[in-house]
Every structure is written in C-alpha cells, then in structure tokens.
Amino acid sequence: MSTATTNIGLAKKTSKELAEKLNTLLAAYQVFYQNVRGFHWNIRGDKFFTLHAKFEELYTDSLTKIDEIAERILTLGFTPAHAFSDYIEHSLINEVTHESKDAACVQHVLSGLQTLIEIEREVSSISDEVGDDGTNDLITTYIREQEKLVWMYNAFLR
Structure with a gap:
C-alpha cells in the first residue's frame, strides 16, 4: 500500500473529497431526521394515523442511513x-420548527428527499469517477429508494 492511498486502496486526495461530500450528506440527513421526527410527534388532522406511521418509517430508515454514512x-x-452545530452549519436542508399541518409536513419531507437525492447524485458521481464501488453501491441504493418515496409522497399530495 502506498502512502498516497487509503487502507482500502483508494487515492487519499480523492477519498478526502468524497469524505467531505459524505459529511455534507450526513449533515443533511441529521437535519432531515430531526425534521421528520418532529413531524411524527406533532402531526395533526385527519391524516394523523397515516402520516404518523409513515414519518416513523422514514425517520427510522434515516437513522440507519446516518450510521451507514x-x-x-x-x-x-x-x-x-x-456535532449538531456542524450539522446546522453544513446542512443543505433547513430546520423546520412548529409545523403540524399534514400537507406542509409532507411538502417538507418531499423537499428534504429531493435535496438528499441531489447530494447523493454528487457523491455517486465522485465515487464512480474514483472507482469507489463501496460508496457508489451504498448511495445508488439510497437514490433508488428515495426516488420511489418522492413519487409516493407526491401521489399523497395529489
């Protein structure tokens, strides 16, 4: 192993760039997770039972992805x-506070998912370019799952 490569045989320079982009994704996921957790706790209205359960599925899945990233x-x-201060500073998803209306919560979820997909596509592009199949496999799975969620939450709003 060369001093210019990581323990898994990737160039350190490009791995550093990839790790920085993954940290951006991690920050976005942390804020997304907390937003969805808040929606789960605070949702009101006739869609309560449906969305309360869906938001729990979503934040549970996000927690797994946070650990994997x-x-x-x-x-x-x-x-x-x-550190949460790092997450707030670097997240491309904004904190959402005091929201309990079903359509607004779902719209925030959609916006968050779309932002996550954008960041994941950037990560995938970099990981593909540098031959990091491990990262690329992880991230392309996230993209596929989240594209389906975007479709489903859009269908809910219609």
Whole structure:
C-alpha cells in the first residue's frame, strides 16, 4: 500500500473529497431526521394515523442511513461530523420548527428527499469517477429508494 492511498486502496486526495461530500450528506440527513421526527410527534388532522406511521418509517430508515454514512466516512479513513452545530452549519436542508399541518409536513419531507437525492447524485458521481464501488453501491441504493418515496409522497399530495 502506498502512502498516497487509503487502507482500502483508494487515492487519499480523492477519498478526502468524497469524505467531505459524505459529511455534507450526513449533515443533511441529521437535519432531515430531526425534521421528520418532529413531524411524527406533532402531526395533526385527519391524516394523523397515516402520516404518523409513515414519518416513523422514514425517520427510522434515516437513522440507519446516518450510521451507514458515518461508517463509510470512517472506512475511507476520515472522521464523520458529530456535532449538531456542524450539522446546522453544513446542512443543505433547513430546520423546520412548529409545523403540524399534514400537507406542509409532507411538502417538507418531499423537499428534504429531493435535496438528499441531489447530494447523493454528487457523491455517486465522485465515487464512480474514483472507482469507489463501496460508496457508489451504498448511495445508488439510497437514490433508488428515495426516488420511489418522492413519487409516493407526491401521489399523497395529489
């Protein structure tokens, strides 16, 4: 193994760029997770039972992805962000507070998913370019799952 490569044989320079982009994704996921958790807790109205359960599914899945992203950053040889101040500073998803209306919550979920997909496509592009199949496999699975969720939440709003 060369000093220019990581423990898994990837170039350190490009792995650092990838880890930084993964930290951006991690920050977005953390804020998305907390937003959805808040929607789950605070949802009101005639769609309560449906959305309360759906939001729980979504935040539970997000929590798994948060752990996988952090572990991938570590696998690349870098440190995942782990302070909420870092997440707020670097997230491309804004905090949503005091929202309990069903359509507004779903719209925020859609917006968050679309932002996550945008970041994931950037990560996928970089990981594909540098031959990081592990990261690429992880992220393309997320994209496929979230594209379906975008379709489903859009259908709900119609």
